[in-house]
Amino acid sequence: MASIDIRPASMPIDAEEARRLRSARIEKTARWLLPIVIMCAAIVLWDRVCVWYEIPRYILPRPGVVLATLIADAPLLFSSLLVTLRITFLSLLLAVVGGVGLAVLFTQSRLIEMSLFPFAIVLQVTPIVAIFPLINIYVDDQTTKLLLCAWIVAFFPILSNTTLGLNSVDRNLIDYFRLNGASRWQTLWHLRLPAAMPYFLGGLKIAGGLALIGAVVAEFVAGSAGQSSGLASRIIEAGYRLNAPRLFAALILISATGIVIFLVLSLISHLVLRRWHESALKQET
Amino acid sequence: MPIPTRFFMSDRSHPLLHLRSIGKTFASGVTALQNVNLTVHDGDFLSLLGPSGCGKSTALRIVAGLSTPTSGIVDWRGAQLKQSDIGFVFQEPTLLPWASVFDNVWLPLRLRGVSRNQASVAIAEVLERVHLTGFENAVPRELSGGMKMRVSIARGLVTRPRILLMDEPFAALDEITRFKLNNDLLELWGERGFTVIFVTHSVFESVFLSNRITVMAAKPGRIFEDLAVDAPYPRTDGFRTSAIYSEICRTTSASLSRAMGVEVRDGVH
Numbered sequence: 001m002a003s004i005d006i007r008p009a010s011m012p013i014d015a016e017e018a019r020r021l022r023s024a025r026i027e028k029t030a031r032w033l034l035p036i037v038i039m040c041a042a043i044v045l046w047d048r049v050c051v052w053y054e055i056p057r058y059i060l061p062r063p064g065v066v067l068a069t070l071i072a073d074a075p076l077l078f079s080s081l082l083v084t085l086r087i088t089f090l091s092l093l094l095a096v097v098g099g100v101g102l103a104v105l106f107t108q109s110r111l112i113e114m115s116l117f118p119f120a121i122v123l124q125v126t127p128i129v130a131i132f133p134l135i136n137i138y139v140d141d142q143t144t145k146l147l148l149c150a151w152i153v154a155f156f157p158i159l160s161n162t163t164l165g166l167n168s169v170d171r172n173l174i175d176y177f178r179l180n181g182a183s184r185w186q187t188l189w190h191l192r193l194p195a196a197m198p199y200f201l202g203g204l205k206i207a208g209g210l211a212l213i214g215a216v217v218a219e220f221v222a223g224s225a226g227q228s229s230g231l232a233s234r235i236i237e238a239g240y241r242l243n244a245p246r247l248f249a250a251l252i253l254i255s256a257t258g259i260v261i262f263l264v265l266s267l268i269s270h271l272v273l274r275r276w277h278e279s280a281l282k283q284e285t
Numbered sequence: 286m287p288i289p290t291r292f293f294m295s296d297r298s299h300p301l302l303h304l305r306s307i308g309k310t311f312a313s314g315v316t317a318l319q320n321v322n323l324t325v326h327d328g329d330f331l332s333l334l335g336p337s338g339c340g341k342s343t344a345l346r347i348v349a350g351l352s353t354p355t356s357g358i359v360d361w362r363g364a365q366l367k368q369s370d371i372g373f374v375f376q377e378p379t380l381l382p383w384a385s386v387f388d389n390v391w392l393p394l395r396l397r398g399v400s401r402n403q404a405s406v407a408i409a410e411v412l413e414r415v416h417l418t419g420f421e422n423a424v425p426r427e428l429s430g431g432m433k434m435r436v437s438i439a440r441g442l443v444t445r446p447r448i449l450l451m452d453e454p455f456a457a458l459d460e461i462t463r464f465k466l467n468n469d470l471l472e473l474w475g476e477r478g479f480t481v482i483f484v485t486h487s488v489f490e491s492v493f494l495s496n497r498i499t500v501m502a503a504k505p506g507r508i509f510e511d512l513a514v515d516a517p518y519p520r521t522d523g524f525r526t527s528a529i530y531s532e533i534c535r536t537t538s539a540s541l542s543r544a545m546g547v548e549v550r551d552g553v554h
Contacts, residue, residue: 172379175351180396181368190392194383276383276424 069245084230087215091150099158150214161203165196201269307357316505332491340506372446378433431462502544509544
């Protein structure tokens with residue numbers, strides 16, 4: 001206890017605590033600063049490599065040129081982005097409706113789950129590129145084709161996560177609902193759906209990225225027909241014309257879109273779960 | 286606040302329910318209960334005391350209607366019991382983690398179609414009784430273990446049940462919290478006049494709380510002995526250190542040892 005007595009009043013915490021505080025502060029700053037620094041360094045390196053090796057712009061354009069193209073071609077690129085976004089969000093919406101709907105159906109009856117789940121797996125494991133030629137034959141409408149494609153890719157994580165969540169309810173709580181004479185519907189609404197929420201949101205985060213991938217891939221496969229005008233067809237077009245700056249600009253737009261989708265879904269998930277779920281709690285040191 | 290004296294309005298001449306030769310055998314072949322006969326009187330505080338695997342929780346689930354007996358019947362003596370007449374408190378608090386304290390206590394009423402507004406008076410009252418006024422908007426993870434259990438008890442009592450079934454409700458709590466909740470539970474029982482069946486593996490807890498202890502033996506689960514706890518209510522902290530308390534604890538422990546001794550002998554054969 002003597003150590004407490006001799007400690008000066010100006011230093012209320014010991015060396016170990018001070019070290020812990022300092023490393024916590026450093027980590028907090030590094031979390032956002034490091035990625036930015038590394039990204040900037042990579043861009044500078046990219047620029048230097050182009051200059052040092054005198055790489056022609058139709059093979060690897062300098063970052064400045066890509067940026068200039070992004071601005072110059074903005075009307076074209078952003079209208080294409082809108083087309084891709086529309087497919088992405090529509091298919092994500094359908095994936096949520098279809099995935100949650102099927103999951104709810106599955107939890108109503110084990111038999112339905114046993115019968116239908118293998119089909120969902122078959123859809124999931126077969127590469128969409130291989131399925132597309134069939135869709136191309138059977139479906140006429142271009143938008144429907146793309147939607148169907150993106151939906152097939154995106155709905156599985158929502159289905160499997162939500163099914164898992166609906167079935168992961170505390171046994172005692174299910175007993176409690178039974179004891180209170182709750183109907184199937186009440187148990188679903190007041191117990192199973194809220195309990196499945198963290199699982200569903202986890203699936204949604206994955207599905208958001210997959211819907212974008214699905215939309216772009218579908219467009220790639222369909223794009224050769226030359227009817228669609230999403231970002232993927234801009235990339236194909238730019239590739240044919242050796243317009244590398246536009247190709248890069250479109251690529252950057254797609255990545256940025258993917259990141260924004262992920263961040264938005266993460267934010268939604270955090271806001272919904274922050275009060276009660278372990279995953280959204282601040283980690284205690 | 287003086288403790289109201291309803292004590293032993295418990296009408297011994299008025300049985301609330303009979304368990305008649307209840308047996309339960311699981312599909313695995315394990316016999317959880319064998320020929321259990323038990324009468325619970327109106328206003329009883331009955332403890333089911335026994336070692337793990339003696340079927341005390343199974344017996345409670347059968348009384349609650351959560352489990353069907355393989356043989357025998359649960360006879361409610363013609364009492365027109367509604368579902369809201371049975372309250373159940375689990376070993377874990379078993380709350381909805383996403384819902385506030387208020388909404389958790391509202392749940393049993395909500396499932397019966399009572400609106401938030403209609404329920405609010407009853408909820409406020411029962412929360413006040415378990416000393417949780419002011420915590421209406423907290424979610425379970427913001428509460429301590431003892432407070433969560435209080436919410437669970439409030440939820441069990443908000444429907445004003447005639448019988449409260451408690452399955453080792455305080456087993457996971459520290460001793461100080463458990464003593465406090467024991468006192469509060471007795472006070473509530475004294476005030477409101479419901480019947481309690483309390484499953485526990487603690488001799489001391491069962492003696493402190495109950496007016497009757499049914500000692501059970503395992504393999505197969507059955508009733509070993511029925512003991513009356515002849516100590517007056519109200520029982521407060523003073524009772525825990527009294528001579529009569531330790532005397533009853535001694536006889537109850539002896540009974541429990543004999544119940545477990547029977548099991549060991551059976552096991553050898």
